[in-house]
Amino acid sequence: MARLRDLLRPALVLAAILLPPGMARAEPAGCSAPPDAMEAAPLPGSVAALSRGALRVMVVGSASTQGGGTSGPAATWPERLEKVLGTRVAPATVQVSVFGGRGTTAADHARIIAEQAPRLRPHLIIWQLGTVEAARGLPPDEMVEAVQDSVAKLRASRGERTDVVLVDPQFSRFFRANADVETYRDRMRLAAAASGAQIFSRWTIMRHWAETERLDLERAPRAGRVAMADELHDCLARALTQFILQGTLRGPASAPRDRPPG
Structure with a gap:
């Protein structure tokens, strides 16, 4: 019987992920995102890892991965992603490792990935970039x-x-008025298409929340900004969770056979 449970476990994990939309756990209404921003392509590495019961996620980025005005590290979107995604895919486990820091660029992140990926063997890399480049006017190429x-x-x-998801800059009216953000977003889309990575458009989602007056950090009262930043990071984690699960809906249920699992 124990052997049978071991054999069935991958199928049971995937069955839990692949619930019809009406059966999935409802997310807070205020965290809803535009449907076109949630269309993920297949994430074969992630679904294969989940079928084996454990998903390793590597997050690399600049300031918002480390705090970004929240009440503390536990409130950041990478930490919330580990909790929210882990709940959704249980009994599979999710481990999120975070790298980078304020002022780091895509070139810095690439060096971090080169150093850390062989050790971590991540199934999913979430790479937040473009903000520092646009703010400094660095060459988009x-x-x-x-x-x-x-x-x-x-x-x-x-x-x-290993799947790769690029995360574009967070929406800000001030940033939009003072930096050529769209050029960098366009170049990110080009880089994703050319490399086979995906784009999670944080900009589009946060703009939707701001324009619908759901989460507008720039216009929040000073006394409430930290609480709203916490809520914003939580909603981003929930949106990312939905995006990842959409990708697993379209990914193969078995690991590539040309290399050992891991």
Whole structure:
């Protein structure tokens, strides 16, 4: 009987993930995102890992991955992602490791990935970039080159066992007025298409929340900004969870056979 349970476990895990939409756990209404921003392509590495019962996620990025005005590390979207996604895919486990920091660029992140990915063997890399590049007016082609080179090296070493999702800048009216954000967002889309990575458009989702007056951090009263930042990060984690689960709906249920699992 124990042997049968072991054999059935991957199928049971995937069955829990692949619930019809009406049966899935409802998310807070205020965290709803535009449907076109939630359309994920297949995430074969993630679904294969979940079928085996454990998903390793590597988050790399700049300030918002480390705090970004929240009440503390536990309130950041990477920490919330580990909790929210872990709840949704139980009994599979989710481990999120976070790297980067304020002021780091795509080139910095590429070096971190090159150093840490062989050790961590992540099934999913969530790469937040573009904000520092746009704020400093750095050459967008350098960002594109960093992404394409990094993803190419990952594909060479891990094949389809590691998925890559790029996260674009957070929406800000001030940022939009003072930086050429759209150029960097366009170049990110180009880099994703050329490398086989995906885009999670944090900009689109946060703009929707701001324009519908659901979560508008720039216009929040000073006394309430930390609480709203916590709520914003929680909603981003929930939106990312939905995006990842959409990708697992479309990914194969078995690991690539050309390399050992891991």
